[in-house]
Amino acid sequence: EVQLLESGGGLVQPGGSLRLSCAASGFTFSTSAMSWVRQAPGKGLEWVSIVATIGDPTYYADSVKGRFTISRDNSKNTLYLQMNSLRVEDTAMYYCARKYTGSYHFDHWGQGTLVTVSS
Amino acid sequence: QSVLTQPPSVSGAPGQRVTISCTGSNSNIGADYNVHWYRQVPGKAPKLFIYGNNNRPSGVPDRFSGSKSGTSASLAISGLQADDEADYYCQSYDSSLRGYVFGSGTKVTVL
Numbered sequence: 001e002v003q004l005l006e007s008g009g010g011l012v013q014p015g016g017s018l019r020l021s022c023a024a025s026g027f028t029f030s031t032s033a034m035s036w037v038r039q040a041p042g043k044g045l046e047w048v049s050i051v052a053t054i055g056d057p058t059y060y061a062d063s064v065k066g067r068f069t070i071s072r073d074n075s076k077n078t079l080y081l082q083m084n085s086l087r088v089e090d091t092a093m094y095y096c097a098r099k100y101t102g103s104y105h106f107d108h109w110g111q112g113t114l115v116t117v118s119s
Numbered sequence: 120q121s122v123l124t125q126p127p128s129v130s131g132a133p134g135q136r137v138t139i140s141c142t143g144s145n146s147n148i149g150a151d152y153n154v155h156w157y158r159q160v161p162g163k164a165p166k167l168f169i170y171g172n173n174n175r176p177s178g179v180p181d182r183f184s185g186s187k188s189g190t191s192a193s194l195a196i197s198g199l200q201a202d203d204e205a206d207y208y209c210q211s212y213d214s215s216l217r218g219y220v221f222g223s224g225t226k227v228t229v230l
């Protein structure tokens with residue numbers, strides 16, 4: 001069974017940094033592209049970033065480009081999101097999602113980790 | 120605002136048929152990228168519901184069907200049931216943005 005378990009969320013002040021992790025199990029992690037999708041409180045889904053199987057290339061939404069960095073460690077079956085220069089508008093539930101190979105959709109999602117940016 | 124446009128809400132009586140529209144542009148749905156649908160119950164993670172325009176993952180009832188035409192897509196729910204109440208999001212890929220795009224989400228209410 002595919003499982004994705006996010007961690008690392010919490011309360012951080014504007015301008016601060018946070019690193020999210022997503023531990024994957026139940027599939028061959030190194031053969032799947034992985035993504036982060038976020039959802040602000042009461043709002044819709046917003047794609048954040050994606051990383052290819054070997055860690056490159058990476059792509060980002062314009063809203064986080066230059067501030068967030070996605071990476072992965074295939075030896076640890078773990079996906080990361082380093083978030084710097086955080087803004088109040090980055091407050092959201094952050095979901096880790098597996099991209100289905102050969103398609104542009106996400107077939108498995110984690111339960112999410114909440115990031116709150118507030119002073 | 121979202122790149123893909125959905126109605127904020129749709130409703131229907133039990134047993135009725137409702138449809139959710141998803142309107143995009145020539146850089147996403149109109150560029151022949153497939154449309155996918157996710158269902159989200161409040162407080163839970165999204166779950167893939169329809170992929171590749173009209174394919175249902177295992178476990179999704181055949182009361183749910185998807186379609187795509189031009190720059191738009193739709194999700195139809197027939198024989199509406201109380202536990203169909205949830206938020207539904209469409210999703211595609213945008214070649215201009217070089218990224219994945221979601222619809223604004225539609226809340227389905229069973230009257």
